[in-house]
Amino acid sequence: MRLLLIEEDPQLCALIGHHVSCRWPEALISAHPPTRSGVIPDEFLAQGYDAVLLAQHWPGGEGLDWLHQLAGRKGFAPVIFLADAEPGSRLQESAMSWGAFAVTGRKRIAHRELIAAIESASLRQRRALADWRVSAQALESHRFGDARIPGYRRARLLARGSTSHLYLAESEKAGALVALKVTPSQRDESGADRSFERFLQEYQISERVQHPDIVRLYELGVADDHAYLAMEYFPLGDLRRRMTPGLSPLEALEIAEQLAEVLAAIHAAGILHRDLKPGNVMMRTAHQVALIDFGLAKQAALELDLTDKGLIFGTPHYMSPEQGHGRVVDERTDLYSLGILLYEMLTARKPYVADNPMTVLYLHANAPLPQLPEPLMELQPVLERLLAKSPGDRFADAAAAAAAIGAARRSWLERISGS
Amino acid sequence: MSDPRRQLLLELYTRLVLLPSAEQPAAAALCAENAGTSARWQGVLEEPPHESAVRIAHSLGIGPPGLQLWRASWSSEVQGVAPLTRLAMVAARLLAGREELLLLAARCGREPSPIGPGSQVAEGVLVDGNSCARMAVAGLDVETELSAGRGLALLEAAGDLLYGAGQATAAPQFLVIGLNMAVGELGARGSARLLGA
Numbered sequence: 001m002r003l004l005l006i007e008e009d010p011q012l013c014a015l016i017g018h019h020v021s022c023r024w025p026e027a028l029i030s031a032h033p034p035t036r037s038g039v040i041p042d043e044f045l046a047q048g049y050d051a052v053l054l055a056q057h058w059p060g061g062e063g064l065d066w067l068h069q070l071a072g073r074k075g076f077a078p079v080i081f082l083a084d085a086e087p088g089s090r091l092q093e094s095a096m097s098w099g100a101f102a103v104t105g106r107k108r109i110a111h112r113e114l115i116a117a118i119e120s121a122s123l124r125q126r127r128a129l130a131d132w133r134v135s136a137q138a139l140e141s142h143r144f145g146d147a148r149i150p151g152y153r154r155a156r157l158l159a160r161g162s163t164s165h166l167y168l169a170e171s172e173k174a175g176a177l178v179a180l181k182v183t184p185s186q187r188d189e190s191g192a193d194r195s196f197e198r199f200l201q202e203y204q205i206s207e208r209v210q211h212p213d214i215v216r217l218y219e220l221g222v223a224d225d226h227a228y229l230a231m232e233y234f235p236l237g238d239l240r241r242r243m244t245p246g247l248s249p250l251e252a253l254e255i256a257e258q259l260a261e262v263l264a265a266i267h268a269a270g271i272l273h274r275d276l277k278p279g280n281v282m283m284r285t286a287h288q289v290a291l292i293d294f295g296l297a298k299q300a301a302l303e304l305d306l307t308d309k310g311l312i313f314g315t316p317h318y319m320s321p322e323q324g325h326g327r328v329v330d331e332r333t334d335l336y337s338l339g340i341l342l343y344e345m346l347t348a349r350k351p352y353v354a355d356n357p358m359t360v361l362y363l364h365a366n367a368p369l370p371q372l373p374e375p376l377m378e379l380q381p382v383l384e385r386l387l388a389k390s391p392g393d394r395f396a397d398a399a400a401a402a403a404a405i406g407a408a409r410r411s412w413l414e415r416i417s418g419s
Numbered sequence: 420m421s422d423p424r425r426q427l428l429l430e431l432y433t434r435l436v437l438l439p440s441a442e443q444p445a446a447a448a449l450c451a452e453n454a455g456t457s458a459r460w461q462g463v464l465e466e467p468p469h470e471s472a473v474r475i476a477h478s479l480g481i482g483p484p485g486l487q488l489w490r491a492s493w494s495s496e497v498q499g500v501a502p503l504t505r506l507a508m509v510a511a512r513l514l515a516g517r518e519e520l521l522l523l524a525a526r527c528g529r530e531p532s533p534i535g536p537g538s539q540v541a542e543g544v545l546v547d548g549n550s551c552a553r554m555a556v557a558g559l560d561v562e563t564e565l566s567a568g569r570g571l572a573l574l575e576a577a578g579d580l581l582y583g584a585g586q587a588t589a590a591p592q593f594l595v596i597g598l599n600m601a602v603g604e605l606g607a608r609g610s611a612r613l614l615g616a
Contacts, residue, residue: 011556014553015553015556015577018553018578021421022425022578025421025426027421107556107557107558107576108557108558108576109575109576110575111575111580
């Protein structure tokens with residue numbers, strides 16, 4: 001039994017969980033607290049669940065509004081509405097007319113009524129899924145380009161790249177929307193699938209570095225000769241989007257500190273990211289980041305370099321002088337990129353801009369260090385330790401950078417709290 | 420999601436209730452041994468349910484970790500779960516906050532019914548140190564509800580009623596099993612193994 005519980009109150013979640021587990025000891029209940037987890041994306045149909053339990057209300061939200069929205073989606077799992085009102089009330093009638101599969105008590109749980117409702121909902125969902133799985137529509141929904149990938153329902157194409165396409169899909173196994181990266185079948189003369197090797201490397205890195213601020217990877221597989229990688233989907237988008245309305249200095253420092261900490265974790269595992277940029281920093285919540293795309297990441301000790309010799313991969317605007325000039329890089333190259341990010345978060349502009357990439361690389365190596373505007377001058381020393389031209393003048397490692405950024409954040413917080 | 424200690428008590432009850440009385444102590448001892456703990460038969464509860472609850476809670480609270488078992492034969496003026504409701508509500512209040520203590524009490528007779536998931540008729544109770552907290556989360560005031568004679572509603576709201584198939588005999592005999600075991604101590608091993616399955 002697998003249930004999605006949309007309820008804000010953790011104590012009620014525990015109580016409902018207790019009732020359910022008395023009947024189904026192995027039941028899996030995923031809690032979705034609306035104010036913290038946000039709205040459920042339009043593409044989500046909860047097909048990996050037997051039923052969805054939806055609370056009548058929570059601070060700032062009404063379950064009936066959500067019910068109208070969710071139950072109206074074709075193919076959405078049965079919704080059991082958890083009402084505070086007494087049986088037979090108009091609210092219960094409204095819930096049923098708006099598509100609830102059943103209505104039962106939210107706090108005053110009638111055990112047998114709740115269990116019976118879940119059992120019936122589960123039965124209906126399983127029948128509906130069984131019918132759907134053999135439909136032409138289902139077969140088509142498993143198609144991602146030329147590959148047919150069972151267990152994933154395509155929602156839409158997110159991005160088309162030269163080495164892979166990125167889709168939004170719903171995973172039955174994960175019970176969530178995922179970002180599904182699918183490669184074109186791509187083999188070299190030796191028969192090796194270099195795309196798959198890149199995915200494999202990314203997956204291995206994620207497995208090795210157990211840190212909460214790294215993207216969660218769910219599955220790596222091959223279907224119809226295409227490699228695919230299922231990973232966490234971020235409805236809030238990336239840091240670029242987060243920066244658009246502008247970040248306060250405190251927010252910028254919080255994000256930079258988190259990034260320095262996650263860099264410390266991946267460096268401790270002997271890995272360099274080498275492509276740190278706003279597009280590779282996703283927002284899990286408004287204040288929590290997740291680092292993605294280890295496609296360019298390289299184990300410091302790894303002999304095999306998957307990026308072709310002689311070519312420079314990465315984004316010029318965030319590239320360290322040594323990386324831009326093809327010299328040997330170490331973990332301090334990521335600290336330089338972090339410095340560029342911090343500058344951009346603080347000022348809403350990039351420090352080095354030019355018409356062509358080569359000029360940008362030249363500026364990284366030769367232009368004077370960017371200066372923060374007067375109100376931010378107390379942050380200049382930290383920025384300069386990140387953006388030093390010579391790696392030897394930067395912080396010794398990401399942990400030291402995290403400590404310095406953390407100290408600057410606390411100092412900034414004290415100053416604005418006192419003013 | 421599920422507390423494996425609750426599963427252990429349910430499975431132990433199911434196993435014992437199907438055995439003749441004379442064989443129950445040996446079976447309980449074997450289960451306890453598999454769990455790496457002990458089982459102590461504490462005899463027959465002679466007092467009324469609410470007084471028995473005090474004795475049981477005290478014995479569990481001061482006793483060593485492990486299982487304790489009792490039999491009871493409450494000939495209540497009210498049949499059904501009424502004796503169990505009384506026992507459970509007193510015990511729930513005495514166990515409140517003691518997360519390591521659980522108590523199962525259920526009817527047994529010559530034709531015991533299966534109990535637990537999927538069943539329909541309330542024939543037992545399983546309370547623990549969080550029962551009163553769950554009742555409060557359900558918006559119920561324990562004292563108010565009890566004074567109005569709604570103990571059964573309290574137990575249902577807390578998810579602490581156990582349901583049987585309604586085939587038990589009318590004989591007012593009960594099996595009471597207490598467990599003193601910290602949360603998480605059982606999780607890794609699993610109740611099936613503890614029961615020697």
